[in-house]
Amino acid sequence: MGRVALVTGGTRGIGGAISKALNKAGYNVAANYGGNDDAANTFKKETKIPVFKWNVGDHVACEQGIISVENEVGPVEVLVNNAGISRDAMFQKMSHEQWSEVIRTDLDSVFNMTRPVINGMRERNFGRVINISSINGQKGQLGLSNYCAAKAGMIGLTRALALENARKGVTVNAIAPGYxxxxxxxxxxxxxxxxxxxxxxxGRLGQPDDVARCVTFLAADEAGWITGSTLTINGGAFMD
Structure with missing residues (x-):
């Protein structure tokens, strides 16, 4: 039996590629999604990966959703916090709802998802938490102050969690894709x-598979000496 991996926003785009790559690598994957039932059902039919619908910005929904995943698939050993949205506006024109919606979905979700699984990882002396941040959380971007704040916060949280959990066999890393x-x-x-x-x-955009390969690398048992890192993959657009 392969390890159990849970991917948020795991049925489309980068998340869909991550779910497929982990599944191909032998993990028992569960894919969370937030709203697009048609895309999720198509993904499930094509991949045979079970899908679970809940809002990652809702702490109670995350607790209940994770219970459903663990009852059906097994205890979560690899968590990929990939779900994210953008609500673009220059700061002086940004509404409170645009700000808070992005913070809830892109940053609060990392707490909402990681908190219910971290103790189980610690008890089993194994865990992988992989947070999908962004180049914009590293360098900033016009019209994306909410998104940049959330993605930068994700990197800070990654480092703190890595320190807290390293001796329990739980690694916590971030990936910061470019465009x-x-x-x-x-x-x-x-x-x-x-x-x-x-x-x-x-000279090109990245592809979802470029990110998925990095997730598979960090999720592996053999990656146990990598923690607190931010893997920057952006075609050279930003070098930190």
Whole structure:
């Protein structure tokens, strides 16, 4: 039996690629999703990976959802906090709801998901928590102060959790992707896209599989000496 891995936002885009990669690597994967039932059902049909619907910004829903996953699939040994949204606006025009919705989904969710599983990981002396941050949490970006704050906060939380749990065999790492070809970029104009790609030294957008390969690496039993790190994968667009 493979280890149990739970991926939030795990049925589409980067999350879908992560779920598929972990499944291919032998993990028993559970994929959480928030709202797109059609996409989730299609994903489940194509991959045979079980899907579970709940809002990661809701702490009680996360506790209940994780119980459902553990009853059906098994105790969570690998947690990938991937779910995220953006609500773009310049700060002086940003509403409180735009701010709080992104913080709830992109940052509060990391607490909501990790808190219910961390004690089990510690008791079993094994765990992998992998947080999907962003290049924008490292360098900032116009019109994304809410998103940048959440993704930077995720990196700080990663480091603190890594220190707290290292002696219990639980590693906590972050991955900070650059611009990846997903739905988040689908509405970008051709001119803006050309500008984005022009700032990437390797000359292309990332692909969801680029991120998924890094998750599979960090999730492995053999990655036990890597913790508190932020793996930056952005085609050279930002070098920290």
């Amino acid at each position: 990846v070809a997903t739905d988040l970029l689908a509405g970008v104009s051709e001119e803006v896209m050309k500008s984005i790609v022009g700032q990437i030294p390797v």
